[in-house]
Amino acid sequence: MSVVTEDLPEGKRQRIEVSELFRRYGTAAIFLVLVIGAASQSQAFLTERNVMNVLRQVAPTGIMAVGMLFVILTRGIDLSVGSLLALGSVSCALTAAAGSGTPVAVAAAVGAGAAAGIVTGVLVAYAELPPFVITLAMMTAARGSALILASGQPIMMGDPGEALTDFGSGFVLGVPQPVILMFAVFVVAGVVLNFTKFGRIVKAIGSNAEAVRLSGIAAPRYVMAVYVISGALAATAGIISASRTGVGSGSIGVGAELDVIAAVVIGGASLMGGRGGVVNTLLGALVMGVIGNIMNLADVPGYNQQVFMGGIIVVAMLLQYGARWLRR
Amino acid sequence: MGPLVELKGITRSFGGVRALKGIDFDLRPGEVHALLGENGAGKSTLMRVLAGEITPDGGAILIDGASVAPYDPRVAASHGIAVIHQETALAPDLSVAENIFMRELPGIIAWPALNRRAAVLLKQLGFAIDPRRTVGDLAVAHQQVVEIAKALSQKVRVIVFDEPTAVLSTGDAERLHGIIAGLRAEGVGIVYISHRLEEVFRISDRMTVMKDGRVVGVTTPRDASVEDVIRMMVGRPLAALFPKAEGRRIGDEVLRVADLRRGNRVRGVSLSVRAGEIVGLGGLVGSGRTETVRLIFGADRRDDGTIHLRGEQARISSPLDAVLAGIGLVPEDRKHQGVILDMPIRTNTTMARLAPVVNALGFLRLRVERGLVEALSKRLRLKSAGVDAPASSLSGGNQQKVVLAKWFHAGTDVIILDEPTRGVDVGAKAEIYALIEELAAAGRAVLVISSEHQELFGLCDRVLVMAEGRIAGELQPADYSEERLLTLAMTRGAAPLRKAS
Ligand SMILES: Nc1ncnc2c1ncn2[C@@H]1O[C@H](COP(=O)(O)OP(=O)(O)OP(=O)(O)O)[C@@H](O)[C@H]1O
Ligand SMILES: [Mg+2]
Numbered sequence: 001m002s003v004v005t006e007d008l009p010e011g012k013r014q015r016i017e018v019s020e021l022f023r024r025y026g027t028a029a030i031f032l033v034l035v036i037g038a039a040s041q042s043q044a045f046l047t048e049r050n051v052m053n054v055l056r057q058v059a060p061t062g063i064m065a066v067g068m069l070f071v072i073l074t075r076g077i078d079l080s081v082g083s084l085l086a087l088g089s090v091s092c093a094l095t096a097a098a099g100s101g102t103p104v105a106v107a108a109a110v111g112a113g114a115a116a117g118i119v120t121g122v123l124v125a126y127a128e129l130p131p132f133v134i135t136l137a138m139m140t141a142a143r144g145s146a147l148i149l150a151s152g153q154p155i156m157m158g159d160p161g162e163a164l165t166d167f168g169s170g171f172v173l174g175v176p177q178p179v180i181l182m183f184a185v186f187v188v189a190g191v192v193l194n195f196t197k198f199g200r201i202v203k204a205i206g207s208n209a210e211a212v213r214l215s216g217i218a219a220p221r222y223v224m225a226v227y228v229i230s231g232a233l234a235a236t237a238g239i240i241s242a243s244r245t246g247v248g249s250g251s252i253g254v255g256a257e258l259d260v261i262a263a264v265v266i267g268g269a270s271l272m273g274g275r276g277g278v279v280n281t282l283l284g285a286l287v288m289g290v291i292g293n294i295m296n297l298a299d300v301p302g303y304n305q306q307v308f309m310g311g312i313i314v315v316a317m318l319l320q321y322g323a324r325w326l327r328r
Numbered sequence: 329m330g331p332l333v334e335l336k337g338i339t340r341s342f343g344g345v346r347a348l349k350g351i352d353f354d355l356r357p358g359e360v361h362a363l364l365g366e367n368g369a370g371k372s373t374l375m376r377v378l379a380g381e382i383t384p385d386g387g388a389i390l391i392d393g394a395s396v397a398p399y400d401p402r403v404a405a406s407h408g409i410a411v412i413h414q415e416t417a418l419a420p421d422l423s424v425a426e427n428i429f430m431r432e433l434p435g436i437i438a439w440p441a442l443n444r445r446a447a448v449l450l451k452q453l454g455f456a457i458d459p460r461r462t463v464g465d466l467a468v469a470h471q472q473v474v475e476i477a478k479a480l481s482q483k484v485r486v487i488v489f490d491e492p493t494a495v496l497s498t499g500d501a502e503r504l505h506g507i508i509a510g511l512r513a514e515g516v517g518i519v520y521i522s523h524r525l526e527e528v529f530r531i532s533d534r535m536t537v538m539k540d541g542r543v544v545g546v547t548t549p550r551d552a553s554v555e556d557v558i559r560m561m562v563g564r565p566l567a568a569l570f571p572k573a574e575g576r577r578i579g580d581e582v583l584r585v586a587d588l589r590r591g592n593r594v595r596g597v598s599l600s601v602r603a604g605e606i607v608g609l610g611g612l613v614g615s616g617r618t619e620t621v622r623l624i625f626g627a628d629r630r631d632d633g634t635i636h637l638r639g640e641q642a643r644i645s646s647p648l649d650a651v652l653a654g655i656g657l658v659p660e661d662r663k664h665q666g667v668i669l670d671m672p673i674r675t676n677t678t679m680a681r682l683a684p685v686v687n688a689l690g691f692l693r694l695r696v697e698r699g700l701v702e703a704l705s706k707r708l709r710l711k712s713a714g715v716d717a718p719a720s721s722l723s724g725g726n727q728q729k730v731v732l733a734k735w736f737h738a739g740t741d742v743i744i745l746d747e748p749t750r751g752v753d754v755g756a757k758a759e760i761y762a763l764i765e766e767l768a769a770a771g772r773a774v775l776v777i778s779s780e781h782q783e784l785f786g787l788c789d790r791v792l793v794m795a796e797g798r799i800a801g802e803l804q805p806a807d808y809s810e811e812r813l814l815t816l817a818m819t820r821g822a823a824p825l826r827k828a829s
Contacts, residue, residue, distance in 0.1 A: 195694075197686045200675060207670040214627060214665050215679040215734070216651025274670045 026319040027267050027283040030312075034287060038294045045297060052176055056244075058289035059178040060085065060237035062282060064256065065263040066189045067230030069281045072264055073193075074226050075206040075273025076124060076131040081234040082256035083142035084113045086249065088238020090150045093248020096161035105164065106239060113235025114228050116142055121224030135227075139257070146250035155248040168243030178240045185233065190278040202226060206273025262309075263288050266316040287312070330393050331356050332486055332517040333409070338377055338387035342721060345713050347373045348384070349541040355486060355517040360508060362528045363521045365538035366561055366753040367725030368711035371521050372414055374538075375488045378519075379411040380404035405431075408485035412492060414521075414724040414751065415663050416471045418478075420464030424450075427463050428478045449477050454503040468661050469495045469613040469779070476504070487511065488519040491724065493527065494751045495660075497613050497779040498810065505531050523725070523753050524780070525554050537561055562755045569758050570786035571765045578789065579603035580638070582773035583655070583742045585624055588633035593619040595797035597633070601742065601773040606764065608788035609777045611817045616797040617777045618660050621744045625657040626650040637742070651680060656740035658731055660747050660777075666731035669720040673712055676719050676730050677701045680738035704733045707763065709756050724751045729760075736763060743767060744775045749783065761787055781810050793817050 038045040064081045071078045092109035096102065116138060123134045157164060170177045193199035201222050204212045212219050242248045267284030269276025291312055295305045331354040340348040347370045355361050363371045376382045378389070380401040388395050391407050404411075418427045425446035426433065446459035455473050457466070463474060472495055479487055489508070493501040501524075508518055508531060522528050528535065529549045537545045537560040545560045584600040594616045601607045609617045623630040626644040635642045642653045650657070659665035667676055678685050678697055685697040701715045708729040712722055719730055728751055735743055745764070749757045764787060768774050778784050784791050785808040793800050793816035801816040 195692055196690045197682055197692060198690060200692065204668050204671060204675070204679065208664070208668040210665050211668050212679070214625075214647050214657065214659055216647045216656075216738075217679070218648050274668075 023268055023320050027280045027287065027316070030266070030316055030319065031283045031287050031290070034290050034294070038290065038297075042294070042297050045294070048174070050293065050297075052174070052179070054286075054289045054293045055179040055182075056176045057292070058285050059176070059182040060240050061256070061259050061263055061288065062182045062285040063185050063237045063240070064230075064234050064260045065267070065281050065285045066185050066278065067226075067233035068257075068260045068264045069189070069267070069269055069276055069278065070193075070202060070226040071131070071230050072261075072269050072271060073202050073206045073273060073276055074223050075209070075271075076223070076226065077135060077261070077271070078120070078227065078230045078234075079132065079135040079257050080116065080120065080138035080142055081230060081237075081260055082253040082258075083139045083146065084116055084231050084234035085238040085241065085253035085256055086146040086251065087116065087142045087149070088113050088235030089242040089248040089252060090146045090155060090238075090250050091235070091248075092164070092239045092242045093155035093157050093161065094149060096157045096164055096242075097155055099160040101160075102163040105161070109235045109239050109242075110232050111235075113231040113233070113238070115231070117228035117231025118224070120231065121227035124227060125220035125223035131227075143250070143254075148250075150248065150250040152250065157242065157246050157248065161243070161246065164239070164243040165246045168240065168245070178244070181236075181240070185236075186278050186282050193278060198222065198225070203274050206275070208274075259288060262313050266313060268320050284316075287316070331390075332392065333378065333407075334390040334393075335374065335378065336388045336390065338374065338384045338389075340373060340377065340382065340384045343713070345721070347541055348377070350387070351538070351541070351543055353536060353543070355519060357485075357517050358512050358515045359533040360512055360518045360520050360531055362532035362535040363519055363538065364525075364528065364535055364557060364561055366711070367729070367751075367756060368723040369538040369561075370541045371538055372490055372723060375411055375413075375490055375519065375521070378404070378409060378486075378488065380409075381411075405482075408483055409488075410479035410482070410484045410486070411488040412472075412475050412479050412490060414490040414494075416468070416475050418463045418471055418474060420462070422463060423460050424457055424463055424466070424474050425459035427474055428459070428481050430478065431482070446477070449481060450474075453477060453480075453507055455500075467613050467618065469497070469500060472496065473500075476507070480507075484511075484516055486517045486519070488521070490521045491523065491751050492520075493522055493524060495613075495747065495779065497611075498781060499814070500613060501527065523751065523757075525557060525754065529554060539563060558754055561753070569754070569761065571758075571762045576604055576765070576769045578605045579771060582638055583624070583775070584636040584639075586634050586636075588620060588623050588635075589631045590619060590623055590628060591631065593797050594623060594630075597794070597797070597799055599775075599792055599799060601775050603741075603771045603773055604768050606768050606774040606776060606788045608784035608791035609775060609794060610779075610781065610784050610791050610803075610813050611794035611800075613779065615794040615817065617794050618746055619797075620794070621657060621746055621775065621777065624650070625655055625744065627657070627659075651738070651740065654741035656680065656735040656738050656743045658735050658743075658745045658748055660750075662728055662731050662750070666734075667719045667727050670718060672716045672718055673705065673710070673722070673730055674698060674701045674715040677704060677715075677733045677737055680734050700737070701733070704737060705729070707759065708733055709759055725753055725756065728752050729756060732760060732763075736767070740772075742773045742775070744777075746777045747779065748776065749778075749780070781813055784813075795819050 044050055068078055088109040091112040092105045095108040096105040120134055120138050123129050124131045167177050172180055201217060205219050205222060209219060241252055263285040264281050266287050267280035291309060334354040336352055338348050338351045351374055365371050377384050380399050380403055389399050396403060425442045428446050429442060443459040450457050453473060457470055463471060472492060492504055511518060520532060532549060535547050536543055537557060539561060580603055581600050582603050586598045588594055588597040597620050611617055622628045624635060626646045626649050635644050637653055644650050644653060674697055685693050687693055698715060705715060710729050711726050719727055732748060749760055764774060776787060791803040793813055795817050800819045803812055
């Protein structure tokens with residue numbers, strides 16, 4: 001292949017598009033700026049305790065963000081994850097409190113999330129209904145189901161759930177166990193996305209679904225799969241939540257889907273599909289966590305925090321997309 | 329009279345790829361200036377500079393002798409510069425009329441008046457396209473016409489046609505050339521990009537030949553022959569365009585479709601293709617050729633009809649079924665149906681047959697894949713920064729090669745090619761014909777749609793001609809001629825001369 005680079009003056013004209021750099025490293029830059037800024041302002045920020053605290057708080061959002069990333073890569077959206085988190089936590093707490101043992105409790109929760117994902121997936125992938133509306137419906141339905149299951153009460157896991165609460169509050173080598181689970185989810189997702197057929201087709205569907213279909217690929221199967229993954233991971237986040245507090249609740253995770261979508265988008269994924277990666281998604285979730293933490297340390301009131309958070313999302317978008325205006 | 333526009337010393341790089349390396353180009357009023365060169369030579373990039381869509385790294389843009397800076401699409405439009413791009417950039421969900429008058433749509437739209445104006449404009453161009461139709465539903469050729477109407481809806485002084493005839497049939501192309509002659513007489517400057525050299529020689533006053541981002545020559549149809557220009561473009565003499573069918577054996581019937589129907593676009597098509605046979609499908613745009621092959625491939629649902637493969641009925645209701653049964657389709661619309669622009673060439677190429685590059689656990693064997701795709705892209709003379717470059721970084725003709733590579737890699741028993749050499753340069757065309765010939769020699773059944781009649785005649789063992797959703801007749805090599813083909817194509821489905829069996 002003849003490439004026109006052969007007559008480049010050595011190392012001179014090699015210019016990588018600026019916008020590409022911003023897109024790739026924008027999230028990392030935001031994250032670094034935040035960490036450095038916070039560390040210089042507050043003694044408390046870079047202490048091991050605080051760092052672990054931030055990570056622990058981020059874990060459920062981070063895990064859900066992985067599922068959301070898969071969905072968004074196919075050009076979809078999943079608004080039901082907050083409700084499925086609640087459904088997961090209730091399913092887990094109910095089975096654990098009934099003394100069914102940890103494996104059954106985990107399976108019940110993940111199964112409930114996956115089942116909801118199957119329903120969503122069938123409607124979106126095979127009936128070709130718009131994901132925004134279908135997952136909105138699932139958001140309501142799953143919230144209701146979780147509250148019905150829990151009879152509107154918090155479900156204490158008590159002694160039979162001890163193994164779970166140990167997991168929720170336990171450490172391995174100084175790292176909270178839920179955080180380790182989160183990192184594991186990210187690693188597996190990274191491998192799947194970059195090195196498997198599944199990951200490739202998921203990205204391709206978001207870029208050009210028609211071309212994928214006309215390549216003879218069973219695209220609906222893959223679309224369905226991403227909603228199942230998202231549902232199962234949301235329920236997993238629910239298990240973490242239940243095991244941290246010892247309580248399953250049908251009313252937790254209200255609005256969590258918005259944090260999760262924000263994390264994925266700060267991570268540079270495109271809502272138009274096809275574009276996004278796990279490392280940046282993790283950074284996106286961490287950015288969200290760090291901002292919350294900084295403002296807590298600085299005693300910023302909750303309502304003001306929400307306003308700041310909105311601003312940060314806009315800044316992140318400006319960094320990633322604004323660089324395009326610099327050059328056409 | 330001085331030139332309308334001058335481009336001086338234009339340079340532009342994309343990452344490490346230098347697409348333009350100091351181009352001088354000028355356009356005089358009332359001239360047709362052809363811009364020629366291989367795929368990836370930089371023609372479209374230069375015209376995007378002229379349109380103000382990309383900023384050059386260096387060089388100057390002069391309009392009426394005065395340097396204009398800053399320069400952007402609005403400045404270009406205000407000087408009456410219109411560019412009709414290689415890939416249409418219309419709003420697919422809007423109507424034809426809305427697209428044509430996009431830039432001057434009033435706040436409140438008076439539909440009857442708008443539609444009437446659009447109809448008048450289209451009629452002037454010689455096309456009867458209903459202005460109320462949704463653009464996305466039109467054939468690619470007609471979308472091209474809408475694009476031209478859109479450009480002409482405003483006062484233009486300079487108009488650029490970037491491969492307008494790549495999708496047009498001969499008759500439509502001639503109509504376009506009539507339009508161009510009219511513009512030229514009015515003193516409009518016209519830049520004309522095409523890989524069809526015979527038409528370039530017919531209509532142009534001057535020709536600029538580009539190669540690898542440089543101008544390698546400026547000449548006129550009187551001073552140079554087609555061969556001279558090809559040599560300038562390619563940098564080497566070209567072997568025969570159409571390969572000789574040597575040792576190709578036509579075997580048993582592989583594909584047989586009977587009484588295929590869908591709405592009023594496909595009205596009872598029956599045809600068959602044998603192993604080792606190359607069958608052409610000719611006809612006018614809108615005659616139902618693309619619709620027919622989409623039914624065979626399962627891309628659209630058919631109302632009626634059967635498909636047999638090697639004598640057995642095949643149940644095909646989706647492209648997945650078709651590929652599993654051994655049918656491949658290179659689609660007409662590469663941007664929407666062929667390439668995945670965001671993804672690497674490598675990924676695009678193996679999309680239709682991932683089995684050889686995936687191991688038992690579903691992991692990708694990237695090294696194997698890279699090897700496979702590199703070999704294939706070399707065969708097709710793909711010009712790229714490497715197989716990991718995104719398809720969006722390729723020139724139009726090179727994107728077409730990627731779509732072809734995908735189906736050559738898939739290696740299905742039946743391969744259907746809808747306008748396979750759309751926008752491909754002469755050198756690569758010869759290579760593609762050789763590959764098609766090779767597929768047939770290996771016993772594949774090949775069905776080719778083309779609006780370039782010479783391509784059908786040069787390549788095919790017989791040509792079926794469609795008109796109004798039916799097969800109007802069949803031409804054997806002895807009968808190959810433009811007139812015969814057009815006569816059949818215009819029978820409008822009435823009294824088919826010779827029914828294809
Ligand atoms: N956005 C881009 N990013 C990277 N490379 C690009 C981009 N646009 C064009 N190029 C490169 O610039 C070169 C010139 O491309 P251009 O589209 O101008 O070719 P062309 O002469 O119009 O070819 P064709 O006949 O196939 O249309 C090619 O090597 C192409 O890969
Ligand atoms: Mg081009």
